[in-house]
Every structure is written in structure tokens, then in C-alpha cells.
Amino acid sequence: MGHGGESRRAQAYDGELGAAVARAQEGDEAAFAAAYRLVQPGLLAYVRGLVGDDAEDVTSDAWLEIARDLGRFKGDGAGFRGWTATIARHRALDHLRRQRVRPRPSALEQDVLELPGPQSTHDQAMEAMSTEHALALVGGLPRDQAEAVLLRVVVGLDGPAAARVLGKRPGAVRTAAYRGLKRLAKQLGIESVTDEAPRTLGEST
Amino acid sequence: MGERQSDGGPAGRRRVHPEGAPPGHRTAGRDGSVGGRPHAVDAAGLEALLAASLIRDSVDAAAEQRAVAAFRAAREAGAHRARTRRRDDWRPRRRRLGSHSVKTVLSVLLGGLTLGGVAVAGIGAAGSATDGPARDDRRAHASPDTPGPSTGGPLGESTGPGSAPAGPDRPAAARDTEAHCRAYEKVEGRGKALDATAWKRLTEAAGGEAKVDAYCAEQLEQATAEERRGGPAAGKDAGEAGRAGNGSSGTARDGASGNAGNAGNAGNASGGGPAGNDNGNGGSGAGGSGAANSGSGSRQGKPAQPGADRP
Known part of the structure; x- marks a missing residue:
């Protein structure tokens, strides 16, 4: 239970990804495309959490760098996720620096308001949650928590790898991910261990 | 659920x-x-x-094509042979750290041993260097002061190894001269080394600067003969001579340090059996002219030694 379903999924793909990366490093074009298809969805979701609507462009730039530097990379499938996430993150931060925009997407507030009301059952809220809603929720977290959650949940990195991407201590990143997830659970009306009554979204934010 | x-x-x-x-x-x-x-x-x-x-599952085909095209371009440009930087190494950390630490420990150990050895060797070298002049002084004073055979007739008496008290001293003086001769070959014509006391003595012993070559050739030849004959006592004396050679170069400061090493070698090598080694050194040091001059001066009539001297 310590790891989310997403990281388990990522681990299941890591063998395949590692093999594809190894072949791509020997010059196999099709293998590189396969690695791209395995990594890109999570990577794009992570970058979207950082830069919002420009995520496609930023991720595309990141892939140019990944394609260029692929020969330098050393590691397995999980390592490749971390490596690509690091490159994409640098691109995203460069992008934000250029734009002088805060990393949080500006369209968030609207989405938060549209979240299901208190009368909805939590599973309805969850099942009906769109990408925008989820993004809005994660974007509403403090920056370090949002990134830790995204790296873990979306990119599928374990604690040490996420810490390396963020350039922080593993303990700090683990704590940030835990707090972020707890907060999200609260916002979604999911009380994990506490006894208090489920709060509404309005109250919890 | x-x-x-x-x-x-x-x-x-x-x-x-x-x-x-x-x-x-x-x-x-x-x-x-x-x-x-x-x-x-x-x-x-x-x-x-x-x-x-x-996560949206759909992958933009155009974006994928751009990435693959970039991959192809990099491959053709040879960019994929680039060196791995630290940030590109995502191999599991524990393994990497482990091997690294083992390697580090080993190299540190080896480096420490090596440096320690060098340091110890340096101590020895420094000790012998400081020892040199002292011994040299003793010997330099001792050999002229010793009455009788040692300074008087190193040449004449050399065939009489039988006398016990003369034995240790005389060959030592001969070695001394021999070492001087070897060094002389190297220093000749260079700087003021020949003005030093040891050289003056050598020149005097030879009876003039012009005769040094012949004198030396004789000395070396004789030294070889003694070595062949020599028992443990001769070996010990050879060691003494080697040290003396070392010291004498200390006196002749200018440019003589290289010779000192050579002479010391001669003395050390002759300590035991390897007389052949000593011969080789003598040949290289005093060789050419000395051997030629000694042709007439091989007064001991031992054909084996000149033969051994000439390669």
C-alpha cells in the first residue's frame, strides 16, 4: 500500500522501457519511438502540472534534448523516467523563468469552483473527476507538495529518484508527497484515517 | 475497492x-x-x-515524429557517443556507491603505501647523504695518515694478500683510488671538480695529470683481480670503498653527484659474488682510453682480467 497504483504500473512497464532504451542507445529508431510512447504520457502530465497549457511545447523541447543526449544516459527503465523527468523539469523551469509566471496554472481557480459540491458522494466526485479537476487540485497544493505528488503518482518515481529530480533530500520529498496526498484526499472528501466528518471542498480549501 | x-x-x-x-x-x-x-x-x-x-493516454503523433527525427539527427551526428556526465548516471545508487567506496578505499590504501615507501626511501637517501661526508672525512684523513702500505704502495703490494693486518687496509685504499678513477672519467674537463682534494691526491698518485688515465686503468685492472681473488674481507672492503666513493663526490660538489652514484654502485655491487657486474661498470666508466693505455701496464700478467674488461 505504500506505493500508489501508478508507481506499480510504472514498475510493470520499466522492464519493457529499459529494453527499449537500451536498443535505442544502440541506434534503434523504433525502440526510441517505443520508449517515447511509454514515457511521454506521464512526462507530459508532470510538465502540465508545472507550466499548464504550454506543457506540450515544453515537453517537446525536452524530448529534443533527450533524443540528443540519449547516448549519455546510463541506467534502467526506472532510471530513464527519472532522467527524462529531470530534463523536462529544467525545461519547464526555464520556460517559467522566461515567462516570469508562477508555476501554478492561472485557470485553476475557476476549476476549483466547479468541483463537485458537498452533496456529492466522494466516489462520484472521483469518478467524474476530469483532467482539469485533478490538475486544479494538484495545482492548488504548495509547489513542493504538488511536484512531489506528480513525480510519484504521474511519473512513477520512487522516493529517492523523485528526490534526485528535485534536488532535495528523500525525506523532505517523502514528507511533501505525503502531505500533498493527504490534502488532496481531504479535498476529495476521502478521510483516510481521521475520525472527523468529511468536510466540504469549500471548507477544506 | x-x-x-x-x-x-x-x-x-x-x-x-x-x-x-x-x-x-x-x-x-x-x-x-x-x-x-x-x-x-x-x-x-x-x-x-x-x-x-x-495522464492522457493519447500521444501526439507529430510530437513523436519530431522526437524521433531529433533522435535520428543526433545518431547521425554521432552525438550518442557522448560521455556520460554525473547527472546522466541513473544506475541504482547503492550499487554504484558500494563499488565506488571499495575502489576508493583500495586506491587510498595503495596510494598511502606508495607514498609511505617513497618517504621511507627518502629518509634512507637523506641519511646516507648526510653520512657520506663524515665517512669521507674519516677516510680521507685516515688513508694518508695510515702509515706504510696503504698509501705507500697500493700498486706494489697488491699481489701479496697473505699478510693479515695489511689485508683489510690496502685494498680499501685501492678501492678508494678506483672509485676516484671512475668518477674522474666523468668529471674530466668539467668545472672545478678536478681542483678538489680527492682529485689532487689522485693526480699526485698518478704522477701528473697526463698520467691519470694510465694510472687509473691500472688501478681498475688491479681492483678486478683483487675481487676475483677476494674473500669475505675483500667484499667488506669493497663496500667501504663504495661508500668512500660516495663521500668523495660529496667533496667535489660541482657536477660530481652523478659520479658519486656510479662509484657507490661499484662498491655495492662488488660486495659479494657479482664481480662481473663490477667489471661491467668499470668498463663503462673507465673503459675506452683507460683500457687502451693499460695494455702495456698490465704488470700482473693476468690475461683474464683485461679480457674481461673489454667487452
Whole structure:
């Protein structure tokens, strides 16, 4: 239970990804495309959490760098996720620096308001949650928590790898991910261990 | 239910639509919430839900093509042979650290041993260097002061090894001269080394600067003969001579240090059996002119030694 379903999924793909990366490093074009298809969805979701609507462009730039530097990379499938996430993150931060925009997407507030009301059952809220809603929720977290959650949940990195991407201590990143997830659970009306009554979204934010 | 979602979410990697969810799943969810179990969705379920919501499965084909084209271009440009930087190494950290630390420990150990050895060797070298002049002084004073055979007739008496008291002293003086001769070959014509006391003595012994060559050739030849004959006593004396040679170069400061090493070698090498080694050194040092001059001066009539001297 310590790891989310997403990281388990990522681990299941890591063998395949590692093999594809190894072949791509020997010059196999099709293998590189396969690695791209395995990594890109999570990577794009992570970058979207950082830069919002420009995520496609930023991720595309990141892939140019990944394609260029692929020969330098050393590691397995999980390592490749971390490596690509690091490159994409640098691109995203460069992008934000250029734009002088805060990393949080500006369209968030609207989405938060549209979240299901208190009368909805939590599973309805969850099942009906769109990408925008989820993004809005994660974007509403403090920056370090949002990134830790995204790296873990979306990119599928374990604690040490996420810490390396963020350039922080593993303990700090683990704590940030835990707090972020707890907060999200609260916002979604999911009380994990506490006894208090489920709060509404309005109250919890 | 959490397991349910975490299994279902990853499989599709898509948002779970109400219509798409299995009926049992929804019922369970409802029951969970209605039955007052709001924490039925655990952390794993939440993460799966977030992942399913945030990740869009569709990959933009055009973007993929751009990436593949960049890959192809880099491959053709040879960029994929670039060196791995630290930030590109994502191999599991524990293994890397382990091998690294083992390697580090080994190299540190080896380096320490090497440096320690050099340091010890340096101590020895420094000691002998400081020892040199002292011994040299003693010998330099001793050999002229010693009455009789040692300074008087190193040449004449050399065939009489029988006398016990003369034995240790005389050959030592001969070695001394021999070492001087070897050094002389090297220093000749260079700087003021020949003005030094040791050289003056050598020149005097030879009876003039012009005769030094012949004198030396004789000396070397004789030294070889003694070595052949020599027992343990001769070996010991040879060692003494070697040290003396070392010291004498200390006196002749200018440019003579190289010679000192050579002379010392001669003395050391002759300590035991390897007389041949000593011969070789003598040949190289005093060789050419000395050997030629000594042709007439081989007064001992031992044909073997000149032969051994000439390669």
C-alpha cells in the first residue's frame, strides 16, 4: 500500500522501457519511438502540472534534448523516467523563468469552483473527476507538495529518484508527497484515517 | 475497492468514467460511502485516481515524429557517443556507491603505501647523504695518515694478500683510488671538480695529470683481480670503498653527484659474488682510453682480467 497504483504500473512497464532504451542507445529508431510512447504520457502530465497549457511545447523541447543526449544516459527503465523527468523539469523551469509566471496554472481557480459540491458522494466526485479537476487540485497544493505528488503518482518515481529530480533530500520529498496526498484526499472528501466528518471542498480549501 | 481502482486505473491509464466502471465497483463505492466508511478509498486508490485523471493516454503523433527525427539527427551526428556526465548516471545508487567506496578505499590504501615507501626511501637517501661526508672525512684523513702500505704502495703490494693486518687496509685504499678513477672519467674537463682534494691526491698518485688515465686503468685492472681473488674481507672492503666513493663526490660538489652514484654502485655491487657486474661498470666508466693505455701496464700478467674488461 505504500506505493500508489501508478508507481506499480510504472514498475510493470520499466522492464519493457529499459529494453527499449537500451536498443535505442544502440541506434534503434523504433525502440526510441517505443520508449517515447511509454514515457511521454506521464512526462507530459508532470510538465502540465508545472507550466499548464504550454506543457506540450515544453515537453517537446525536452524530448529534443533527450533524443540528443540519449547516448549519455546510463541506467534502467526506472532510471530513464527519472532522467527524462529531470530534463523536462529544467525545461519547464526555464520556460517559467522566461515567462516570469508562477508555476501554478492561472485557470485553476475557476476549476476549483466547479468541483463537485458537498452533496456529492466522494466516489462520484472521483469518478467524474476530469483532467482539469485533478490538475486544479494538484495545482492548488504548495509547489513542493504538488511536484512531489506528480513525480510519484504521474511519473512513477520512487522516493529517492523523485528526490534526485528535485534536488532535495528523500525525506523532505517523502514528507511533501505525503502531505500533498493527504490534502488532496481531504479535498476529495476521502478521510483516510481521521475520525472527523468529511468536510466540504469549500471548507477544506 | 482501493485495489480495484488501482488495478483498473493502470490498465486503462484513463479517467474512470462512471459508465465505464464495472457495476460491482460502483456498488462497492456507494456502499462504502453510505455505510459510513469514508476511508474506503485508501492512499493507493487516490494515487491511481489522480494518475488516471492526469495522464492522457493519447500521444501526439507529430510530437513523436519530431522526437524521433531529433533522435535520428543526433545518431547521425554521432552525438550518442557522448560521455556520460554525473547527472546522466541513473544506475541504482547503492550499487554504484558500494563499488565506488571499495575502489576508493583500495586506491587510498595503495596510494598511502606508495607514498609511505617513497618517504621511507627518502629518509634512507637523506641519511646516507648526510653520512657520506663524515665517512669521507674519516677516510680521507685516515688513508694518508695510515702509515706504510696503504698509501705507500697500493700498486706494489697488491699481489701479496697473505699478510693479515695489511689485508683489510690496502685494498680499501685501492678501492678508494678506483672509485676516484671512475668518477674522474666523468668529471674530466668539467668545472672545478678536478681542483678538489680527492682529485689532487689522485693526480699526485698518478704522477701528473697526463698520467691519470694510465694510472687509473691500472688501478681498475688491479681492483678486478683483487675481487676475483677476494674473500669475505675483500667484499667488506669493497663496500667501504663504495661508500668512500660516495663521500668523495660529496667533496667535489660541482657536477660530481652523478659520479658519486656510479662509484657507490661499484662498491655495492662488488660486495659479494657479482664481480662481473663490477667489471661491467668499470668498463663503462673507465673503459675506452683507460683500457687502451693499460695494455702495456698490465704488470700482473693476468690475461683474464683485461679480457674481461673489454667487452
